[in-house]
Amino acid sequence: MPELPDVEGFRAVLDEHGRGRRIKDVEVLDASVVRDMSGRAFVRAVRGGRFGEPRRHGKWLLTPIEDGPSGDRRTLAAHFGMTGELLWCADGEPRHRHDRVVFTESGGELRYRDMRKLKGLRLTDDDGVARLLEPLGPDACAVTAGELGERLAGTRRYVKTALTDQSVVAGLGNLLADEICWRARLDPRRRSDGLDRDEVRRLHARMRSVLRAAIPTGRVPGRKSWLTGHRDEDPGACPRCGTSLRHSRIGGRATVCCPHCQPAE
């Protein structure tokens, strides 16, 4: 589930319920989601600290741990993989089977919940954060049309594949890429380096509008006016023109598009 809008929602949760607050306790219920250190060492390094101001780049959520026990400046770096989430739970809410790490504050707790555990949490310093972000392209919320065009021109892969490549632009996943291509009326199998200037501008404009619409709800909505709301229907009708949607597979991922609105060139 987590694409840019979801991670932005997790950032908001941490901003509201974590920022500036004391971490009274940390429970590592499944140490396999803690990367590069033992669960015990993680607890030792975080317990007693305070969450700083969280920021996001692409699908990474980065939060300084201030006034921590070790004294040196550390950052909690979270990646949610395909099934991760961060939630605030008031005192007394029963644990979920997939709660992996719990940060206890006064009045409630922040929980990293993840069924599949493809990614996880790590603690790192500023250099480590830089190393994490170094391979990523600009954040999808911040990239300019010119920059996007340059980056898309740098590869001959399908435009959908390029959009979901975090080193081209950071934050888009399978669902957003389909939604953006559909709104921009571009066949996802168009070659990334074969788009003309107008097509790139359209792609950029639709990317921005899709993100703007999705971020307030903290998720990619399944609204009926969205292609995304029809991707699991068989075959499903294009919300814009009613044509039967085409279901296929691009780069190993399920893909939905409208053969009428997104004609192959």
Place this chain on the structure above:
DNA sequence: CGTATTGTTATATA
């Protein structure tokens, strides 16, 4: 026992 899954990355291939 098959099929599928919204992300990333190591490995294979052209």
Place this chain on the structure above:
DNA sequence: TTATATAACAATAC
């Protein structure tokens, strides 16, 4: 060597 494609990862659900 490089760019791109594919398999694998974990834990489910159908």
